[in-house]
Amino acid sequence: MQFGERIKELRESKELLQRQLAASLEIDTPMFSKIERGERRAKREQVLLLAELLEADANELLTIWLADQVYELVMDEEVAEAALEIVKSRIK
Amino acid sequence: MQFGERIKELRESKELLQRQLAASLEIDTPMFSKIERGERRAKREQVLLLAELLEADANELLTIWLADQVYELVMDEEVAEAALEIVKSRIK
DNA sequence: TTATGACTTGTCAAATTTTGGCTAATTTAC
DNA sequence: GTAAATTAGCCAAAATTTGACAAGTCATAA
Numbered sequence: 001m002q003f004g005e006r007i008k009e010l011r012e013s014k015e016l017l018q019r020q021l022a023a024s025l026e027i028d029t030p031m032f033s034k035i036e037r038g039e040r041r042a043k044r045e046q047v048l049l050l051a052e053l054l055e056a057d058a059n060e061l062l063t064i065w066l067a068d069q070v071y072e073l074v075m076d077e078e079v080a081e082a083a084l085e086i087v088k089s090r091i092k
Numbered sequence: 093m094q095f096g097e098r099i100k101e102l103r104e105s106k107e108l109l110q111r112q113l114a115a116s117l118e119i120d121t122p123m124f125s126k127i128e129r130g131e132r133r134a135k136r137e138q139v140l141l142l143a144e145l146l147e148a149d150a151n152e153l154l155t156i157w158l159a160d161q162v163y164e165l166v167m168d169e170e171v172a173e174a175a176l177e178i179v180k181s182r183i184k
Numbered sequence: 185t186t187a188t189g190a191c192t193t194g195t196c197a198a199a200t201t202t203t204g205g206c207t208a209a210t211t212t213a214c
Numbered sequence: 215g216t217a218a219a220t221t222a223g224c225c226a227a228a229a230t231t232t233g234a235c236a237a238g239t240c241a242t243a244a
Contacts (some may be wrong), residue, residue: 017218019220020221027218030222034221063178064178066169071179073165074162078151083152087166091172123234128191177189
């Protein structure tokens with residue numbers, strides 16, 4: 001599950017429109033649409049705000065938001081998995 | 093082991109000077125110095141060139157080079173580990 | 185001590201990437 | 215059909231990255 005998908009899911013379950021959330025984030029609707037479709041990346045601060053607005057778990061959203069970015073970085077690399085393993089041990 | 097450290101190690105074992113490798117990479121010595129110290133990031137292409145010049149395994153270097161970048165991205169996040177797990181399953 | 189070579193530090197401008205918003209197009213709901 | 219919602223494409227402003235230069239430190243040798 002990617003960040004945008006999850007946001008969309010939460011938004012629809014609360015029956016909110018893109019333009020409503022967009023307004024709360026102080027961005028325009030097209031931009032919000034792009035975030036939902038993963039064409040643009042939300043800022044960290046926006047993730048936190050969305051968690052509040054959608055009454056969702058901030059850590060859950062941060063996790064998938066961060067995962068998207070990591071994925072973006074490694075996806076074309078053959079050595080992706082090995083690199084992840086290294087990082088995993090480095091952060092512990 | 094970080095990328096720069098490893099490069100330095102390899103460079104010294106071959107008794108090469110920073111300026112020699114810098115010249116091969118077509119960058120100046122200060123830039124090379126920064127790459128070795130992790131202050132600047134090498135380009136992918138430079139990693140491959142370094143592997144050749146240092147007769148090292150390109151995948152090994154790419155792996156730690158990539159790991160540095162991932163680390164940089166996640167290091168300040170509490171949810172780093174969880175995000176890595178997600179990416180790990182996503183790339184498989 | 186002075187000189188030299190290797191490396192590092194700091195700063196700057198050029199280049200690239202990211203960001204945000206506008207307009208217009210398309211899709212969806214009625 | 216039309217009106218609202220969403221998406222697509224484009225452009226300029228802002229931010230980040232890149233590379234180079236000048237000047238600095240540090241060690242060693244003359």
